[in-house]
Amino acid sequence: MLLCRTSWMVEMNGVLKNMLSEWFSSGFLNLERVTWHSPCEVLQRISEAEAVHPVKTWMDMKRRVGPYRRCYFFSHCSTPGEPLIVLHVALTSEISSSIQTIIVKECPPSETEERNKITTAIFYSLSLTQQGLQGVELGAFLIKRVVKELQKEFPALGAFSSLSPIPGFTKWLLGLLKSKAKEHGRSGLLTDSESQEIAELTGGPALETLQTLLSSSEWAQSEQLARALQAPLMRLCAWYLYGEKHRGYALNPVAHFHLQNGAVLWRINWLADVSLKGVTGACGLMVNYRYFLEDTAANSTAYLGSKSIKASEQVLSLVAQFQKNSKL
Numbered sequence: 403m404l405l406c407r408t409s410w411m412v413e414m415n416g417v418l419k420n421m422l423s424e425w426f427s428s429g430f431l432n433l434e435r436v437t438w439h440s441p442c443e444v445l446q447r448i449s450e451a452e453a454v455h456p457v458k459t460w461m462d463m464k465r466r467v468g469p470y471r472r473c474y475f476f477s478h479c480s481t482p483g484e485p486l487i488v489l490h491v492a493l494t495s496e497i498s499s500s501i502q503t504i505i506v507k508e509c510p511p512s513e514t515e516e517r518n519k520i521t522t523a524i525f526y527s528l529s530l531t532q533q534g535l536q537g538v539e540l541g542a543f544l545i546k547r548v549v550k551e552l553q554k555e556f557p558a559l560g561a562f563s564s565l566s567p568i569p570g571f572t573k574w575l576l577g578l579l580k581s582k583a584k585e586h587g588r589s590g591l592l593t594d595s596e597s598q599e600i601a602e603l604t605g606g607p608a609l610e611t612l613q614t615l616l617s618s619s620e621w622a623q624s625e626q627l628a629r630a631l632q633a634p635l636m637r638l639c640a641w642y643l644y645g646e647k648h649r650g651y652a653l654n655p656v657a658h659f660h661l662q663n664g665a666v667l668w669r670i671n672w673l674a675d676v677s678l679k680g681v682t683g684a685c686g687l688m689v690n691y692r693y694f695l696e697d698t699a700a701n702s703t704a705y706l707g708s709k710s711i712k713a714s715e716q717v718l719s720l721v722a723q724f725q726k727n728s729k730l
Contacts, residue, residue: 431540432482433547436473438464441483448473448488451531454567455505455677466490466505469515472523474548475531476540487540489548490527493520493556497563497690499671501526501680504565522561523552542663549695562693563668566656567675568684571642572616574653575685578638579616583609590728592634599630619681622673631685632672637727639670639687640720650709660691661705664698667691667713670720 436448445467449457457463467473470493475485492504493515504526525548528541552559582589589609592600597608603626604611615621615631622628644667646653652661661667667689674688675681692714694701704710713721 430479431476431486431543432479433544433551434475434477434483434485435551436467436475436488438467440467444483444485447485447531448475451485451488451529452490452527453529454527455501462505470494470520472548472552474544474551476544476547485531487528487530487544489525489541489544491548491552492524492526492565493552494522494524495519497522497561497669497692498524498526498565499669499688499690500674501565501688502674502676517556517558520556521559522563523549523559525562525564526566541659545663545693549693562695564660564665564689564691564693565671565674566660566689566691567680568639568643568654568687568689569656570654571639571684571687572682574642574646575635575638576613576616579609579613583607583613591638593727596630596634603627603630616685617682619678622676622681622686628673635685635687636670636672637720637724639685639689640717641724643667643670643689644711644713644717644721645724647709651705652711657689657691661711662702663693664700664702664705665691665693665712666697666701667711667717669714669716 436444438445445463449463457466465471472491472493473488474491475488477484477486492498498504504524525545528544530540549562578591582591592608600608600611604615612631615627621631643652643654643657648658652658657667669690669692671688671690673686675684676686680686680688697712701712704712
């Protein structure tokens, strides 16, 4: 009886998802841009829905819709002006390696954007306002529409990349450290010199100490500890994103989202998010998924078909270091 009920629920979930996908297909969606002059209700809704980098003040919100920034959302044709999913974009001269430069740093005082300096679009936040729409492919549609919109506005725009969080990395790493700490001999996670340096700085066994350190954000305030942890954490993060799989696909949900859309696993950035959430959730690391527009279809097909991840030399080098060290 329980098996029949479970089967019925799975089937019903599939039916509902298909119905939502049809109801919220791209043909029914309107792309709307948010500015500081948008209705207060819209600004408030977007501020409250921001799930990646919380909006702290109204001045914070003003920066995110001001010069060198763009904010777009999809609304349904039946409810215009009501955000369903929101995308924040930074217009820069290079691929950003730190979220602080986007959401904290003040933009140039001039209200007029210098178009010749805008060569790159950074997608730094994508948030659903309706959690019931999880699983409906709105994010991919929104990014594609925004790319076309930005190309119209900035014909010279040549680079498109995300600056993405890495949810789950710290949790995965703590589990790995716990299991390795129970084993005798080499863990394969740290080199001898790394273990020695961490032990000298903390006064305890490296693996056990790391579990305590990474459970809080205090280590990021120490220049010595941050320097000692950079190489091993970068190496481990590369493996987490590239090598850890779920049914053959990337275990990390954000990685899976961008890779299935045809992006390249481009660059892992050290201490790119030093907020409490960033340090405790992903050891302060963030990653760029870069979109080469001419290659996205082929990359997507390779990932979804043969489960092959397209990655840059930086990422592959870090993965190779992890694999070499784990064999010691």
